[in-house]
Amino acid sequence: MRHLLSAADLDRAQAVTVLDVAEQMAATQRREIKKLPTLRGRTVVNLFFEDSTRTRISFEAAAKRLSADVINFSAKGSSVSKGESLKDTALTLEAMGADAVVVRHPASGAPHRLAHAGWTRGAVVNAGDGTHEHPTQALLDAFTMRRHLVENATGADLAGRRVAVVGDVLHSRVARSNVLLLNTLGAHVVLVAPPTLLPVGVEGWPCEVSYDLDATLAGAHGDLDAVMMLRVQAERMNASYFPSVREYSRRYGLDARRVGLLPDHTVVMHPGPMNRGLEISADAADSPRSTIVEQVTNGVAVRMAVLYLLLAGARDLAPAGPPADEVALTEGVLP
């Protein structure tokens, strides 16, 4: 694999490898010296056509902890606002020698175009495209769940775990990537949303769909292991999808009462940024079972793992001759 464009690019073994490598990356981030020399001399470009705080900072921190050079590019204040096309921007970055391009774009499919149009030789990592996918978010969510829900996590998947993804599925790239990845890892996913906030074709997704949050939380189909709340993306809403904020909050918001319905081991997740008081109450967001802050920490480790697996090895190179005896090679890992 040369790029990470979709959570569906990963099969089970590859996904587990990313999580295992992330586990070791997380261990290095608890040390006094957090920097590793692994990607010295490589250049990672953060190409952000859409506002983002945590994802950009997270990728930047991940690349820097691995000693890569980081170039941040945001559309605001760049030639893009003068009308430069994605192609010309990509050619410029290629001329600067980017080894990896981390791209966020408001148009679904932009990272795919960037990866396959031959404009750049670098690895492309999708950091969120439109309402399509956000694979590194799904990986960090799966990493967080595995840490909390699975003992002896190394090498394990999420087989048999039940995860509810609640809220604005229609506008959420996080939801799509999560459904795909969690399904690959063997978990069972229930999407909970009002019918207006579910995308066309959701019945073809590998998950269950419910319109009733209370019934799902009460364990109508078995206990939940994780509840993931999605942000209501008002900035993408060009029509009214629900009658009022108050009604949405009452039917689909996670508050202290609903948290109380959950089994003791269940974790509460949110990809951030949160609308406190809308999809999640302050009580629920700050409760001890909330992993929201931890997800941000884990994001750096997971992105380190992704950059490592995409950039550290030889590119397009068959293993030359027998490997050194000193360390066993693991073949068939990412690239």
Place this chain on the structure above:
Amino acid sequence: MTARRTVLEAAEIRRALTRIAHEVLERNKGADDLVLLGIPTRGVTLATRLGRRLTEIEGRPVPVGSLDATMYRDDLRRQPVRTIAPTELPDGGIDDKVVVLVDDVLFSGRTIRAALDALSDLGRPRAVRLAVLVDRGHRELPIRADHVGKNLPTSLSERVRVALEEVDGTDEVRIESDAAEVSA
């Protein structure tokens, strides 16, 4: 066709480790401040066995850990990407300790160079020593082992395989070579 030749059997591996254990204690004048760090995968197994021998001989536990040097290697770009094994330092860390690195085969010396770099990011040992089960020669860096189970002259076309009970189900060191090259 691959030709295989066993060069160390289970009993010989056991005797080599016992000898290394005594050498380590002699050199260090006892087990004070000793920390064994194995290099994954088989170095960790060997370090665990060596730690058990030292504990038996000295009558007190010797801390054992693991040190993965993958992210410090200089040949990452030349090979397919490697997975990363855990680095686990024993309680008490490595500062001002005598660290004995343990690996199965010493070859180019590049793994050990990477391990020394990794070690310096983790702390500052008083001294670092190296114990290996097999030294097969062909060093590419100025690195040598302090304790060697067996010196094994090999040609570059041969492969040295160390099999250990805990990982591979059997204890054995063998040399493999492609038969075509041998007859040529």
